Each structure stands twice: as C-alpha cells, then as structure tokens.
Amino acid sequence: MQLPVLNSESSGAAKSGCSSHSCGSTDDQLGHLPEHIRQKVHNHPCYSEQAHHYFARMHVAVAPACNIQCNYCNRKYDCANESRPGVVSEVLSPDQAVKKVMAVAATIPQMTVLGIAGPGDPLANPERxxxxxxxxxEKAPDIKLCVSTNGLTLPDCVEELAKHNIDHVTITINCVDPDVGAKIYPWIFWNNRRIRGREAAEILIAQQQKGLEMLAERGILVKVNSVMIPGVNDEHLAEVSRIVKAKGAFLHNVMPLIAEAEHGTYYGVMGQRGPTHEELQKLQDQCAGDMNMMRHCRQCRADAVGLLGEDRGQEFTLDKIEAMDIDYEAAMVKRAEVHAQIARELEIKQAAKDAKQQLVAIEGLKAKGPATRPVLMAVATKGGGVINEHFGHAGEFLVYEASSEGVRFIGHRKTTPYCEGGDTCGDGESALDQSLRVLQGCEVVLCSKIGYEPWGPLEAAGITPNGEHAMEAIEDAVAAVYEEMRSAGKLAESAAVQKAA
Structure with a gap:
C-alpha cells in the first residue's frame, strides 16, 4: 500500500510559481526567506505561524525509552484530555505507526507532517x-518527516537523518550553562553508565551544540525548544537564544513549564511554578529579533493528531484503524484538491494584504495619527485563520497584540469550554472563572457568537465581548476593532509612548 505522490502541480504550487507570496509563505515570518527554505516550511504547522491555521500534523509514539531525566517530565501519566509532551495512550510498533499514518493521511487531507517525538527520545530508540x-x-513520500530529540545522541544520528530526507529536527535545549543544567537534569545515561550533576549537564550541552552545528551544515532546519522555568533558567534563555541562532538554528520556541502536582513530575511535586503569560511574552520578545520565534506551540502529546490546538487521536486508535475501509486512491485525489484550495485561499489573502499595505504606504496612514498604546485581544477560532468559534465552545484562545504598528500574534491560552453545547450555555461557573483568569490582560475577546450569561462577568473583568466579526480573517478583525477603539478615544497615548516619542 502506497500513497501516490502529491507533486507541486497537483497541490497548486506550480500554477502560482511559488513566489514569495505563494505556497503558503504569506506570513511575515517567512517573507525574507530564500525560496528553497520557504518550500520546506510553507505547509509545516510548527515552522510557519500561518500554516498552523490550515495544515495538520501527527505524532506517532514509537520511542518509549529515554536516555535523560528532566525534572519537568513524567511519561507514565496519561489522560485522554491532557496535552503535554511525553503523554501517550498507546506505544506503537513501526508497522503499526505506518498503518496509522496512512489512515490519517487518507482521512485528514490537511495532514502534511509526521513527527516522532516520544514518549521517550526518538534517537534513544534508533531502530524503531x-x-x-x-x-x-517509501509509502508516503509527500509527507514531511520530523523528529524531536533531547540531543544527547544526535551527533551519531545526523547522517541517518539526512539519508531519509528529514528536513526538520527539533532539539530541546534548556541551557548552555552546566550549572543551570544541573538544576534541570538529575541524570543522563551515557556510554552505558548513569551520570549525574554538573558533569551530566556538560556532556548533554556539548552533544546538543555539536548536533545543532552538524545539522545546520547539512541544510537541515533546526527548531530549538526551550522550557521556561522561573528562577531556574528564565534569565538564561536569552543567552541560549543568542548562541543557538549563531550556530544555525532556524526557529526558537520558548515554552512555559507545565508543572501541575498531579502529573507527578519533580517540579510539580516540589511546587515549582510556571511562568505567567506576561513573563512568557516578555522573554519571547527579549529573545526575538532577526531570529524567528515560535509563539503558536501547543506542547503536544507524543501521539497528537490534527490541527495544532486540537487532538483527534482517539479517532485513530489501532482497533478503529483496523475497522476502516479506505480508498487510498480517492483519498489522495481529495488531498490534492484540499491542498490546492488552501493555496488559492492564501494567495487571495496575500493579494488583499499587499493591496492594503500599498495603500497605507501611499497615503501615509500611519503618519496621520499619534502612536497609541497596544491592546491584547483574544480570539476564539477552530482554524482556517478566521473567527469561527463560539465563546462557550472554545478550548483555547489565540492572543493578538494590536498597536499603531500593526497586528502581531502573541500566543495561545488554554481553557475549559464554558458551554455544554447547543445554542445556549449552561451555568459553567468554574469554567467561566477559568476563562476569566486565562483572558487576564486582554481587553477584547472576539468570537463567532457568545451567550448572554458570560457577557456581564467578562465586562466586569474589563474584557469586551465582540461577536460582530464572525467568519472574518483574524488579523483584519483585530485591526478593525483596534481602529474602532482608537476612533472612540479609548487608546490615549501611554506615558511610555509619549516619552519615547
């Protein structure tokens, strides 16, 4: 069984010529990249901020063993509703994993990426x-292959990775200082012995940096993941970002520590807190510059399936796959149609964006008014880059910052859906309280629809509900609301803006 190759012509890329404004490379994150790099990332939901609205990924859990211990990790805990690295419901054999990938590729035509990320370390399980x-x-050559690793054995595997045309590798690098590393990693297993403390951190850091350099030399794109641990490495991660960038990393993803006590991790049991949304954004901004920062990471399970922010893994358990009757030829035709449709949609959006930017440049609109303070807005969306989710059904909100300089994506915040379903909302008091906490700092929440009951508590918390932009493009709607606030005199220059001016 083999899936026919989706070539560039069948996906619509050839028709567009795959210019800087096509092939999904419409977000500003990719605009400066050379063509051959854009080709690698335009439909990769983890490497392109825009792609994650349209394209799906999946992880297969074929790597149970790990060669290091992290204070934030416990691979034994599993809950079907939990999204956390290392969590899986079932470990698969390679044959089972391939069968699952084929079923998902045929069922979810937007799926473009297959990654192996655990539940242990893939390169500690090289055979599998x-x-x-x-x-x-051999069987699905159109699907991008990715691997995530702690990097301990990475230098020994670079040639094998290159042999299989793996263009994307993620390395988790939490420090470049062994003294910091000793607080994060209790031990590593290296050369058939367990090594602890500063010595363990020194070996791990050296292997990570060597592997990163080797991958960069071969043109393999490297994303570096870093877990922000307040009081441990938070003040150190800007240095990590500087060094990995200098060594050739393509993307840096600073993620918040997940350390709930019920997960059974060392940090969770010891009460180590995670960062606040404000702390995380501040550090991400500090690490940014001319290196791409990933802000849309969902810290996925090791068996996640679907768009980022959703997990359809329960649809593809082994017993359900066995019962599927799939016409793979028809499925590939559908995949080609979906990919072509996405390409056309992105081209239309880019053309509109270019026209708008040209108008701004010609008329000098930005120069007409004074600089105004930035505003955070939360968005409920199911994907597709539009506002298409009911407030009460949202399991997460995407957060955007609007300012006189434009609109930029900040990150996502998970919550518990407030509404039980249907057209009316239940009392959902605890869920609403959680959403109010999650939305702290946001002044507006945009959604396709919102019930009467949450309206008052949101306004009391200083958050304006807005259901007037349903099915509109997110950034356009955020910009429109910001302009409405400016026109209404709600965005007076802050003292900091006045002083800077």
Missing part, C-alpha cells in the same frame, strides 16, 4: 525510529 521513517519514505 528509523524503521518507521524508512517505511514512510
């Missing part, structure tokens, strides 16, 4: 990992 990659390279 590379057997999976070998089979998929």
């Amino acid at each position: 990992t590379f057997d999976t990659f070998r089979q998929l390279s």
Whole structure:
C-alpha cells in the first residue's frame, strides 16, 4: 500500500510559481526567506505561524525509552484530555505507526507532517525510529518527516537523518550553562553508565551544540525548544537564544513549564511554578529579533493528531484503524484538491494584504495619527485563520497584540469550554472563572457568537465581548476593532509612548 505522490502541480504550487507570496509563505515570518527554505516550511504547522491555521500534523509514539531525566517530565501519566509532551495512550510498533499514518493521511487531507517525538527520545530508540521513517519514505513520500530529540545522541544520528530526507529536527535545549543544567537534569545515561550533576549537564550541552552545528551544515532546519522555568533558567534563555541562532538554528520556541502536582513530575511535586503569560511574552520578545520565534506551540502529546490546538487521536486508535475501509486512491485525489484550495485561499489573502499595505504606504496612514498604546485581544477560532468559534465552545484562545504598528500574534491560552453545547450555555461557573483568569490582560475577546450569561462577568473583568466579526480573517478583525477603539478615544497615548516619542 502506497500513497501516490502529491507533486507541486497537483497541490497548486506550480500554477502560482511559488513566489514569495505563494505556497503558503504569506506570513511575515517567512517573507525574507530564500525560496528553497520557504518550500520546506510553507505547509509545516510548527515552522510557519500561518500554516498552523490550515495544515495538520501527527505524532506517532514509537520511542518509549529515554536516555535523560528532566525534572519537568513524567511519561507514565496519561489522560485522554491532557496535552503535554511525553503523554501517550498507546506505544506503537513501526508497522503499526505506518498503518496509522496512512489512515490519517487518507482521512485528514490537511495532514502534511509526521513527527516522532516520544514518549521517550526518538534517537534513544534508533531502530524503531528509523524503521518507521524508512517505511514512510517509501509509502508516503509527500509527507514531511520530523523528529524531536533531547540531543544527547544526535551527533551519531545526523547522517541517518539526512539519508531519509528529514528536513526538520527539533532539539530541546534548556541551557548552555552546566550549572543551570544541573538544576534541570538529575541524570543522563551515557556510554552505558548513569551520570549525574554538573558533569551530566556538560556532556548533554556539548552533544546538543555539536548536533545543532552538524545539522545546520547539512541544510537541515533546526527548531530549538526551550522550557521556561522561573528562577531556574528564565534569565538564561536569552543567552541560549543568542548562541543557538549563531550556530544555525532556524526557529526558537520558548515554552512555559507545565508543572501541575498531579502529573507527578519533580517540579510539580516540589511546587515549582510556571511562568505567567506576561513573563512568557516578555522573554519571547527579549529573545526575538532577526531570529524567528515560535509563539503558536501547543506542547503536544507524543501521539497528537490534527490541527495544532486540537487532538483527534482517539479517532485513530489501532482497533478503529483496523475497522476502516479506505480508498487510498480517492483519498489522495481529495488531498490534492484540499491542498490546492488552501493555496488559492492564501494567495487571495496575500493579494488583499499587499493591496492594503500599498495603500497605507501611499497615503501615509500611519503618519496621520499619534502612536497609541497596544491592546491584547483574544480570539476564539477552530482554524482556517478566521473567527469561527463560539465563546462557550472554545478550548483555547489565540492572543493578538494590536498597536499603531500593526497586528502581531502573541500566543495561545488554554481553557475549559464554558458551554455544554447547543445554542445556549449552561451555568459553567468554574469554567467561566477559568476563562476569566486565562483572558487576564486582554481587553477584547472576539468570537463567532457568545451567550448572554458570560457577557456581564467578562465586562466586569474589563474584557469586551465582540461577536460582530464572525467568519472574518483574524488579523483584519483585530485591526478593525483596534481602529474602532482608537476612533472612540479609548487608546490615549501611554506615558511610555509619549516619552519615547
């Protein structure tokens, strides 16, 4: 069984010529990149902020063993509703994983990326990992293959990774200082012995940096993940970002520590707190510059399936896959149609964006008014880059910052859906309280619809509900609301803006 190749012509890329404004490379994050790099990332939901609205990914859990211990990790805990790295419901053999990938590719035409990320470390399980990659390279050559690793054995695997045309590798690098590393990693297993403390951190850091350099030399794109741990490495991560960028990393993803006590991790049990939304944004901004920052990461399970922010893994358990009757030829035709449709949609959006930017440049609109303070707005969306989710059904909100300089994506905030379903909302008091906490700092929440009951508590918390932009493009709607606030005199220059001016 083999999926036919989706070539660039069938997906619509050839028709557009794959210019800087096509092939999904419409977000500003990719505009400066050379063409061959854009080709690698335009439909990768983890490497392109825009792509994550349209394209799906999946992880297969074929790598149970790990060669290091992290104070924030516990791979034994599993809840079907939990999204946390290392969590899986079932570990698969390579053959089972390939069968699952084929079923998902046929069922979810937007799926473009297959990653192996655990539940242990893929490169600590090289036989299982590379057997999976070998089979998929033959049977589904149009799917991008990715691997996530702690980097301890990465230098020994670079040649094998390159052999399988793996263009994307993620390395978790939490420090470049062994003294900081000793607080994060209790031990590593290296050369058939367990090593602890500062020595363990020194070895791990050296291997990570060597592997990063080797990948960059071969043109393999490297995303660096870093877990922000307040009081441990938060003040150190800007240095990490500077160093990995200098060594050739393409993207840096600073993620918040997940340390609930019920997960059974060392940090969770010891009461180590995670960062606030404000602390995380401040550090991400500090690490930014001319290096791309990933702000849309969902810290996915090791068996996640679907768009970022959703997990359809329960639809593809082994017993359900066995019962599926799939016409793979028809499925590939559908995949080609969906990819072409997305390409056309992105081209239309980019053309509109270019026209708007040209108008601004010609008329000098930005120069007409004074600088105004930035505003955070939360958005409820199911994907597709539009506002298409009921407030009460949202399991997460995307947060955007609007300012006189434009609109930029800040990150996402998970919550518990307030509404039980249907056209009316239940009392949902605890869920609403959670959403109010999650939305702290936001002044507006945009959604396709919102019930009467949450309206008052949101306004009392200083958050304006807005259901007037349903099915509109997110950034356009955020910009429109910001302009409405400016026109209404709600965006007086802050003292900081006045002083800077």
